[in-house]
Amino acid sequence: MTTSVLRFITAGSVDDGKSTLIGRLLYDSKTLLADQIAKLDAAAQNGETPDFASLTDGLAAEREQGITIDVAYRYFATPKRKFIIADTPGHEQYTRNMVTGASTAHAAIVLIDATRVDLSGEKPVLLPQTKRHSAILKLLATPHIIVAVNKLDLLDFNREVYETIVLAYQNLAQQIGLTTNIHFLPISALGGDNIVQKSENTKWFNGLPLLPLLESLPDSHNHRLDLPAHFPVQRVARQDGSSSDDFRGYQGRLETGSLKIGQEIKILPSNKTAVVAQIHTPHGLADSAQAGDVLTLTLDRDLDISRGDVFVSLDNSLTPTQHFQAALCWFDDTPLNPARKYWLKHGTQTVAAKIKQIEYVWDVQTLSRAQSADTLKINDIARVSIATQQPICATTYAENQATGAFILIDEATNHTVAAGMISGEDVIDVFEI
Structure with a gap:
C-alpha cells in the first residue's frame, strides 16, 4: 500500500467537464467540508443539478463565465494516498497556466467530451484543445495520462462510441510520439459513473474506476535512483567562522542518485574533488542518502563552494x-x-x-x-x-x-x-x- 503524494492535473477542451470531475471526485471520496456537502445534497433533494464545478472555480470571473482561468489547487487524501490536484484552464489563451500546472504533475487526466467528437466522417475528429494539451503533456514528459471519455450518459453509455474515441486518441498519441503510459476510462463526471465506484452502466468496461486507478499509479519520476548523484548547493551553512571547530555545511536536495559517507565527489563547475565526511538529515546523521532527500553535507576539506555549485558523483558525465x-x-x-x-x-x-x-x-x-x-x-x-x-x-x-x-x-x-x-x-x- 502506497502512502506517497500524487500530483495530477486535469486537461482538455473548454466545457469538457474538468472542474465538474474534480468536484465529483472530492464529493464521492467524502473529502469536502460539511457545509459544502450539505449545499450539494440540498440541491439534489430540490431536484436541481449539483454544481460540482463551483468547488474548484474560486475566482468570481470563473463562476460568472463558467470557465476555468487560473490553476486551482485542491488537496485530499484517502487511506491509501494523498493527492494534489491542479485544475488547469482549457482555453488557448491560458496555455501558460496549463504549462505551469503540468510542469510538476506525476499524472494528467485528459477529458474528452464524447458528445463533441465529430464521428460523422470516416475518421473521428478530436477537438483542437485535446490535441494541443496532449502535445504539451508530451513536451513536459508527463509520466501517466488518463484519457477520461466524459458525458457518456448523454449517449446511453454507448460502447461503440467510447471505443471509437479511444482509437482516435491512440492514433493521435502515435502521431505526436506520445509514448508514456496511457489509460482509458469511460465516465460521467456529473453522474459519478466510474469516478470512485465501478458503474453499472458500463458493465462492458473491465478497468479500474478513476480513484482506484489514481491510487495505484507510481510517482517516482522526479527522484531517480538509477542516475548518477546530482546535488545542487542551495546554501552554505556556517556555524562559527572564527572557531577552531568551524562547521561548514552545504545544504540542498539530492535530485538524482545516492550518496554515502566516504564517497568521493566532484564539484562543478570547478571540477575539484572531495570526500563526503558527514550527511546531516532532518532526522539526524545518516550513513547514506538517496534522491529526494534534503541534506546538509560536510566535506573532508574546505573548498571555495557557493550557492549554485553542484556536487556530482565521479561517474556523472555532466559538463557545465x-x-x-x-x-x-x-x-x-x-x-x-x-x-x-x-x-x-x-x-x-x-x-x-x-x-x-x-x-x-x-x-x-x-x-x-x-x-x-x-x-x-x-x-x-x-x-x-x-x-x-x-x-x-x-x-x-x-x-x-x-x-x-x-x-x-x-x-x-x-x-x-x-x-x-x-x-x-x-x-x-x-x-x-
Whole structure:
C-alpha cells in the first residue's frame, strides 16, 4: 500500500467537464467540508443539478463565465494516498497556466467530451484543445495520462462510441510520439459513473474506476535512483567562522542518485574533488542518502563552494555549458526582446542569459511550426537557442525534470517571463501532424 503524494492535473477542451470531475471526485471520496456537502445534497433533494464545478472555480470571473482561468489547487487524501490536484484552464489563451500546472504533475487526466467528437466522417475528429494539451503533456514528459471519455450518459453509455474515441486518441498519441503510459476510462463526471465506484452502466468496461486507478499509479519520476548523484548547493551553512571547530555545511536536495559517507565527489563547475565526511538529515546523521532527500553535507576539506555549485558523483558525465537549446513557453504580457538580457534561474543557480535565436514558434492550434520568428508573445511556445554568462550544470529535461527545467526573469520588473525545458533533440518537431 502506497502512502506517497500524487500530483495530477486535469486537461482538455473548454466545457469538457474538468472542474465538474474534480468536484465529483472530492464529493464521492467524502473529502469536502460539511457545509459544502450539505449545499450539494440540498440541491439534489430540490431536484436541481449539483454544481460540482463551483468547488474548484474560486475566482468570481470563473463562476460568472463558467470557465476555468487560473490553476486551482485542491488537496485530499484517502487511506491509501494523498493527492494534489491542479485544475488547469482549457482555453488557448491560458496555455501558460496549463504549462505551469503540468510542469510538476506525476499524472494528467485528459477529458474528452464524447458528445463533441465529430464521428460523422470516416475518421473521428478530436477537438483542437485535446490535441494541443496532449502535445504539451508530451513536451513536459508527463509520466501517466488518463484519457477520461466524459458525458457518456448523454449517449446511453454507448460502447461503440467510447471505443471509437479511444482509437482516435491512440492514433493521435502515435502521431505526436506520445509514448508514456496511457489509460482509458469511460465516465460521467456529473453522474459519478466510474469516478470512485465501478458503474453499472458500463458493465462492458473491465478497468479500474478513476480513484482506484489514481491510487495505484507510481510517482517516482522526479527522484531517480538509477542516475548518477546530482546535488545542487542551495546554501552554505556556517556555524562559527572564527572557531577552531568551524562547521561548514552545504545544504540542498539530492535530485538524482545516492550518496554515502566516504564517497568521493566532484564539484562543478570547478571540477575539484572531495570526500563526503558527514550527511546531516532532518532526522539526524545518516550513513547514506538517496534522491529526494534534503541534506546538509560536510566535506573532508574546505573548498571555495557557493550557492549554485553542484556536487556530482565521479561517474556523472555532466559538463557545465553556456550554450544550449530549449523549448520555451512565454508567460509575460510584454513580448520577448531578443536584444535584452534576462535572468535565468536553473535549480539554485541564477545567471544572466540571452536568447540568441528563435528557431521556430509552435502553432498550438495546428501543431505545426512557424519559421523566422523574431519575438515571442504571451502563451507562445518555441524552440530557442540560449547563451548564459556563466556555465550551468544542466541535463536535458527528458533525462531529469528537476535538472532540465529553468525560468527566465525580467531583471527590471522581477516578473517570471518564461519557463523552459532544455532539449538535446528537436522535441517539438514530432508534433507536426
